[in-house]
Amino acid sequence: xxxxxxxxxxxxxxxxxxxxxxxxxxxxxxxxxxxxxxxxxxxxxxxxxxxxxxxxxxxxxxxxxxxxxxxxxxxxxxxxxxxxxxxxxxxxxxxxxxxxxxxxxxxxxxxxxxxxxxxxxxxxxxxxxxxxxxxxxxxxxxxxxxxxxxxxxxxxxxxxxxxxxxxxxxxxxxxxxxxxxxxxxxxxxxxxxxxxxxxxxxxxxxxxxxxxxxxxxxxxxxxxxxxxxxxxxxxxxxxxxxxxxxxxxxxxxxxxxxxxxxxxxxxxxxxxxxxxxxxxxxxxxxxxxxxxxxxxxxxxxxxxxxxxxxxxxxxxxxxxxxxxxxxxxxxxxxxxxxxxxxxxxxxxxxxxxxxxxxxxxxxxxxxxxxxxxxxxxxxxxxxxxxxxxxxxxxxxxxxxxxxxxxxxxxxxxxxxxxxxxxxxxxxxxxxxx
Numbered sequence: 001x002x003x004x005x006x007x008x009x010x011x012x013x014x015x016x017x018x019x020x021x022x023x024x025x026x027x028x029x030x031x032x033x034x035x036x037x038x039x040x041x042x043x044x045x046x047x048x049x050x051x052x053x054x055x056x057x058x059x060x061x062x063x064x065x066x067x068x069x070x071x072x073x074x075x076x077x078x079x080x081x082x083x084x085x086x087x088x089x090x091x092x093x094x095x096x097x098x099x100x101x102x103x104x105x106x107x108x109x110x111x112x113x114x115x116x117x118x119x120x121x122x123x124x125x126x127x128x129x130x131x132x133x134x135x136x137x138x139x140x141x142x143x144x145x146x147x148x149x150x151x152x153x154x155x156x157x158x159x160x161x162x163x164x165x166x167x168x169x170x171x172x173x174x175x176x177x178x179x180x181x182x183x184x185x186x187x188x189x190x191x192x193x194x195x196x197x198x199x200x201x202x203x204x205x206x207x208x209x210x211x212x213x214x215x216x217x218x219x220x221x222x223x224x225x226x227x228x229x230x231x232x233x234x235x236x237x238x239x240x241x242x243x244x245x246x247x248x249x250x251x252x253x254x255x256x257x258x259x260x261x262x263x264x265x266x267x268x269x270x271x272x273x274x275x276x277x278x279x280x281x282x283x284x285x286x287x288x289x290x291x292x293x294x295x296x297x298x299x300x301x302x303x304x305x306x307x308x309x310x311x312x313x314x315x316x317x318x319x320x321x322x323x324x325x326x327x328x329x330x331x332x333x334x335x336x337x338x339x340x341x342x343x344x345x346x347x348x349x350x351x352x353x354x355x356x357x358x359x360x361x362x363x364x365x366x367x368x369x370x371x372x373x374x375x376x377x378x379x380x381x382x383x384x385x386x387x388x389x390x391x392x393x394x395x396x397x398x399x400x401x402x403x404x405x406x407x408x409x410x411x412x413x414x415x416x417x418x419x420x421x422x423x424x425x426x427x428x429x430x431x432x433x
Contacts (some may be wrong), residue, residue: 007131009100010089013057017081020050026082028061028069032105035059035071037080050081057088058097062124066114070104072097087127096143102150103135106426136430146429153425160418167411171404178400179355182393183383185236194386197240200343201384204247207339217249217339224379232381239385245378247344249337251299252310252374253329256292263292268300269325273309273332276319279350281307284327298328299335304346306336308353308360311371318360318372320353322346334377348390351397352382 025038053059055078061069062085073080073088082088091097104110116130117123137143181187211217223245231241244250253270256263266289275281292298301307305323309316311332329335338344353360360372360380385393 002137003134004095004137005131006100006133006135007128009092009095009137010058010127010131011092012127013051013054013088013090015052017050017052020081024080025050026053026059026073026077026080026086028059028064028071028086030064030067030069032068032070032110035073035077037077048083050083051088053080053082053088054078054090056091056097058091058100059086059088060125060130061086062126063122065125065130066111066117068105068108068110070101070110072101085124089127094140095137096140096147098147099137099143100135102147102426103430106430107423149429150426153422157418157422160414164411164415164418168408171407171411175401175404176355178397178404179351182397183352183355184233185239185383185385185389188389188392188396190236190238190389191386194238194388196238197242197384197386200387201240201242201246204339204343207343211339220245220249226381230381235383236385238389239383242382242384243378244336244349244380244382247338247382247384248306248349249339250374250378251301251335251337252297252331253299253333253335254297255330256288256296256298260292263288263296266290266292268293268298269327270298270329271307271323271327271333272330273312273316273319276307276309276312276316276321276333279321281321281323281325281327284325288328293328297331300326300328301335301337302326306346306349306353308334308336308372308377310334310373310377318353318357320350322350334372334374336377343387344384345387345390345394347394348385349382351394353380356380 020043022043023040025041026035027038028035053073055073055075057073059071059073059082063069091100104113113125113130113133116125116132118126118129138146178187208217212219223243226241226243235241258264264286266287268288268290269284270286270288271281272285275285288298293300301323303323303326307321307323307329309319309332311317336349338346360376384390
């Protein structure tokens with residue numbers, strides 16, 4: 001098979017536009033996302049020249065060719081314009097323009113073209129340097145046949161990707177349905193001799209009063225009563241509605257002044273709301289000192305404390321995790337500590353918060369990044385089952401979530417295999433051509 005230098009196939013097109021039009025501009029996107037109409041922008045006055053581009057021309061961005069900024073001008077952009085920083089080329093009749101496109105695309109070959117980039121700061125690949133690159137060139141008929149095969153496989157690959165996304169969404173809906181069924185008493189059967197949730201609440205109330213009397217915890221402000229209009233659905237007879245603030249102690253923390261070197265690199269683990277990205281906290285974000293603990297509002301919470309993110313970047317707000325280490329927190333975290341762990345099963349409470357994630361986020365207040373606060377966390381409604389049922393629910397949820405995990409892993413494996421197959425199609429086609 002013969003190899004031909006790109007300089008023998010490409011001729012740079014330099015038809016200058018006499019009437020540049022800001023609404024008829026081309027851009028070439030990174031990561032092989034193609035040639036597109038550029039969004040309308042106001043022209044900056046100056047001596048910038050624009051050149052007319054024609055359908056079927058090969059085009060690339062000088063600064064970003066090795067980042068996947070290349071393509072073929074589509075028919076709908078015929079007559080559009082770009083600057084000399086996005087050059088376009090007429091292609092010799094012996095070569096299908098898409099042959100160059102697919103050759104650059106296969107196995108991210110375009111990344112190797114970085115060797116041609118020159119300049120300081122903003123490095124560019126000039127046409128005269130790119131022209132040195134040699135590519136395999138079978139007959140035009142074979143090129144067209146191979147390209148037709150590429151497109152067929154690409155269409156199949158895109159359909160598979162769409163199906164993968166659909167399946168991921170279905171699994172996410174299934175997870176949410178499992179959590180929803182769990183906290184409504186529909187996932188496991190009720191057992192008549194289970195100790196009713198109302199008795200649990202009475203025990204917790206007495207326990208709190210005892211701890212307050214013994215000055216082991218401080219007296220808290222009364223929690224708002226539950227109004228009928230707040231109750232979203234009917235519970236099984238042995239369950240009760242309560243608020244998280246009634247069954248646990250809710251606290252927060254602080255961020256010691258970051259410029260004070262005496263506050264950090266101590267031996268006390270300290271976490272932020274970003275730790276809620278995982279279901280368990282096994283290591284801290286930083287360590288603070290005893291001095292930081294004494295001079296700020298930081299508190300060290302015991303293992304198995306539940307941590308809710310009150311604010312943070314992206315999807316962080318409303319997430320819940322569990323401490324597997326003793327740790328202090330910053331002010332963006334609400335800590336939930338159960339005084340009598342035998343009365344409330346923490347893993348069940350985690351399920352309630354995971355199910356209520358979207359509702360909790362909607363209840364936030366604030367501007368562009370709405371936040372939760374301790375009051376809102378304390379008022380979170382909890383559908384409380386008998387203790388033994390809490391444990392049965394957690395066991396069933398874990399079992400079903402593991403099945404969801406397996407389904408997800410199968411989809412990911414299929415995604416990986418689809419991608420490997422596509423890469424193999426490209427690679428083998430160019431080898432055999």
